[in-house]
Amino acid sequence: MLKKIQVEDLVIGMYVHEICASWMDNPFWKKSFRLSNEKDLRTFHEYRINEVWIDTSKGLDVSFKAKTVSLEEEKQQINETLEQIAVEEHKIQRRVPLHDEIARFKKVMPEIKRGVISIFDDVRDGNPVDIDLVSKMVDDISFSNDRNPDAMLTMVRQKSANDYNYMHSIAVSGLMMALGKELDLDRGTIKEVGVAGLLLDIGKVKIPKEIINKAGKLTNQEFDKIKTHPLLGFETLKLSNDLSDIVLDVCLHHHERIDGNGYPHRLAGDNIGYYARMASICDVYDAISSTRSYQASWEPAESLRKMTEWKKGQFDEKMFGSFVKAVGIYPSGTLVKLKSGRLAVVMEQSEASLLKPIVKVFFSVHSHAHIYPELLDLSTSPDSIVTREEPKQWGFDLKKISQT
Ligand SMILES: [Fe+2]
Ligand SMILES: [Fe+2]
Structure with missing residues (x-):
C-alpha cells in the first residue's frame, strides 16, 4: 500500500516508492529503493526533502501516530485543483493550424x-x-x-x-x-x-x-x-x-x-x-x-x-x-480515453475549454484495434474525455502517432 509520509517519519527499512520532488533537486538516482543505510537517510534531511511515498507492502510501515496521505486522497486533491483551474479564464490563442x-x-x-x-x-x-x-x-x-x-x-x-x-x-x-x-x-x-x-x-x-x-x-x-x-x-x-x-x-x-x-x-x-x-x-x-x-x-x-x-x-x-x-490540463501529447470508447492523443488546446482539447483518435477500445486516425475538436463534438491513460500500459508510441 502506498502512503505519503513526512521525511521526519522516514526510517531505515522502509521502501521509498517515490520522492515528492523533482530528480534535479536531490542526488538520488533511482525513483524507488529500499532505505537501507544511515547515509541515505541523512541525505533526505540534508537536501531538505519534505515528503516521500512509501510502499508498505515492500518495507516497514509508519507508526499509527504519523501523518499520512493515501493515494486516493492525493488523487482527489489533484483532481479538485485541476478542475478548479479548468473553469478559470485562459488566454490560449491559435492563429495557425x-x-x-x-x-x-x-x-x-x-x-x-x-x-x-x-x-x-x-x-x-x-x-x-x-x-x-x-x-x-x-x-x-x-x-x-x-x-x-x-x-x-x-x-x-x-x-x-x-x-x-x-x-x-x-x-x-x-x-x-x-x-x-x-x-x-x-x-x-x-x-x-x-x-x-x-x-x-x-x-x-x-x-x-x-x-x-x-x-x-x-x-x-x-x-x-x-x-x-x-x-x-x-x-x-x-x-x-x-x-x-x-x-x-x-x-x-x-x-x-x-x-x-x-x-x-x-x-x-x-x-x-x-x-x-x-x-x-x-x-x-x-x-x-x-x-x-x-x-x-x-x-x-x-x-x-x-x-x-x-x-x-x-x-x-x-x-x-x-x-x-x-x-493545458491535458497538455499536447497526453493519451486519453473518450466516452465513445476510442483512444486519442491530445494534439493542441482549444480556445473554448481546457477540458476539451483537439485530439487525434486512433484506436478503438471495443474492438481493440487501430482505427483510421482522425482529428476531433472536443469543444464542438459530443464526445468527451473520460480518463487519462498510461501510454506504457498500452504500448503505443505517441510521438509517432502525433506526427502522422
Ligand atoms: Fe538549472
Ligand atoms: Fe534546467
Missing part, C-alpha cells in the same frame, strides 16, 4: 539548435554570450509561440537523451514566454523571460561533462557541484553588460523553492523574484517530462499532476495555476 506550424517550425528548429550549441560552446571557451544571436533565437521561438504554442511544445518533446541540455534551453524559453502571455506580461518583458529561459542553465558548461551526464547515482559532492551552476551562470552573464536584471536574476534563482529549501540562497516566498518563480515552474516541468540518459520521463499530463502534488512547498501556487492554463 498545428500541422502547418509544426511543418514550418521543423525547418527553423535545426538553426535554433545550432545557435544554442554555439552560445554554450562560446561560454565554455570563455567568451561572452552572443546577445544578437540569443535575441534572434528568442524571436524565432516567440514567433512560433504566437502562431501556435503547441507546435514548439510538441517539437521540443521529441528531444533525445543526447540533445537534452540544448533542447531543454529552447523548451524553457518557449514555456517562459507562453507563461508570460498567460500572466499578461507586456511584449518586451515576454521577450526578456524568453532570453532568461534560454540562458538559465548556461552555468552547466562550467561543470565537468562527466558529472552533468553521469548515468548513475551522483555522490553528494558531485551533486553539490551541480548546484553551483546558477552562480557560475550568473557570473558569466554578468560579464555581458547588455543582459537585463530579469535574465540575471532568473539564472541565479531558478532553483529556489517557495518553502526556502532551494538553492543557492535558500530564498523563500516572495523573496524569490517574480520571474525566477516563473522559471522554477517551467524548468521543472520540462526536466521531469524529458528523457535523459539516466532518467525516464513522465508523460506531460503526469508531470503536471506531480507538480500539482508538490506545488504547495515548491512553487508559487497562483503562478502554477497560470502555467497549467498555458500548457
Whole structure:
C-alpha cells in the first residue's frame, strides 16, 4: 500500500516508492529503493526533502501516530485543483493550424539548435554570450509561440537523451514566454523571460561533462557541484553588460523553492523574484517530462499532476495555476480515453475549454484495434474525455502517432 509520509517519519527499512520532488533537486538516482543505510537517510534531511511515498507492502510501515496521505486522497486533491483551474479564464490563442506550424517550425528548429550549441560552446571557451544571436533565437521561438504554442511544445518533446541540455534551453524559453502571455506580461518583458529561459542553465558548461551526464547515482559532492551552476551562470552573464536584471536574476534563482529549501540562497516566498518563480515552474516541468540518459520521463499530463502534488512547498501556487492554463490540463501529447470508447492523443488546446482539447483518435477500445486516425475538436463534438491513460500500459508510441 502506498502512503505519503513526512521525511521526519522516514526510517531505515522502509521502501521509498517515490520522492515528492523533482530528480534535479536531490542526488538520488533511482525513483524507488529500499532505505537501507544511515547515509541515505541523512541525505533526505540534508537536501531538505519534505515528503516521500512509501510502499508498505515492500518495507516497514509508519507508526499509527504519523501523518499520512493515501493515494486516493492525493488523487482527489489533484483532481479538485485541476478542475478548479479548468473553469478559470485562459488566454490560449491559435492563429495557425498545428500541422502547418509544426511543418514550418521543423525547418527553423535545426538553426535554433545550432545557435544554442554555439552560445554554450562560446561560454565554455570563455567568451561572452552572443546577445544578437540569443535575441534572434528568442524571436524565432516567440514567433512560433504566437502562431501556435503547441507546435514548439510538441517539437521540443521529441528531444533525445543526447540533445537534452540544448533542447531543454529552447523548451524553457518557449514555456517562459507562453507563461508570460498567460500572466499578461507586456511584449518586451515576454521577450526578456524568453532570453532568461534560454540562458538559465548556461552555468552547466562550467561543470565537468562527466558529472552533468553521469548515468548513475551522483555522490553528494558531485551533486553539490551541480548546484553551483546558477552562480557560475550568473557570473558569466554578468560579464555581458547588455543582459537585463530579469535574465540575471532568473539564472541565479531558478532553483529556489517557495518553502526556502532551494538553492543557492535558500530564498523563500516572495523573496524569490517574480520571474525566477516563473522559471522554477517551467524548468521543472520540462526536466521531469524529458528523457535523459539516466532518467525516464513522465508523460506531460503526469508531470503536471506531480507538480500539482508538490506545488504547495515548491512553487508559487497562483503562478502554477497560470502555467497549467498555458500548457493545458491535458497538455499536447497526453493519451486519453473518450466516452465513445476510442483512444486519442491530445494534439493542441482549444480556445473554448481546457477540458476539451483537439485530439487525434486512433484506436478503438471495443474492438481493440487501430482505427483510421482522425482529428476531433472536443469543444464542438459530443464526445468527451473520460480518463487519462498510461501510454506504457498500452504500448503505443505517441510521438509517432502525433506526427502522422
Ligand atoms: Fe538549472
Ligand atoms: Fe534546467
